[in-house]
Amino acid sequence: MSRVRTGRSLAVFALAAAIGAAVIASPRIVAHLTSPQAVNLGARTQGGPRSPLKLTDVSAQYRLQNRFSGLMLDLPGASAGAGAQVQQRESEVAPGQRWRVQPLGKFGFMMISNVRTGLMLAIPDRSTRDGAPLVQAKANADDTSQQWVMESAGNGEVWIVNRHSGKVLDLPGNDVSRTSGTGVQQWQRQDRAKDQRWIVVRQ
Secondary structure (H helix, E strand, O other): OOOOOOOOOOOOOOOOOOOOOOOOOOOOEOOOEOOOOOOOOOOOOOOOOOOEEOOOOOOOOEEEEEOOOOOEEEOOOOOOOOOOEOEEEOOOOOHHHOEEEEEOOOOOOEEEEEOOOOOEEEOHHHOOOOOOEOEEEOOOOOOHHHOEEEEEEEOOEEEEEEOOOOOEEEOOOOOOOOOOOOEOEEEOOOOOOHHHOEEEEEO
């Protein structure tokens, strides 16, 4: 099911210097926002990370919960190989729902790997199209379609933005999918879309 959306693409942001740190109430939900810097983002000239959420603890494990559906970013249990599509699923104690980060410098970019398989979140074929699926792939630090930044969306929520395409992790439809097993995709950011927002929960 393809998403039908209207709205603007990522704008170019001239970002200010230090904004300090913000910590929300729950100690498990990550909300430490560090100083933003201007940097090119995406295959086209677009804005750099706005209030990036920098995760620097490479030993930590995180779960990513969709703001609209309440379901978790999940790798299906039988999917061990590269190319398997990532989905949303009910919360469970399983390594397929846990993720590690590999920071890539001061701008907040990171690679995100699944705890069970060790493979990286990626957009296949360096696609910039709306609706391209989120998959796992063998690590390639030079491939910007495997690089992500988490931008503050307010209220302890983030947009998870692909460095190559400049698009965000999204569920098909327009704030409609609460179905377990629905595949995750990328789409141009829509500021009012709840299903493009994620909550980062440290395990």
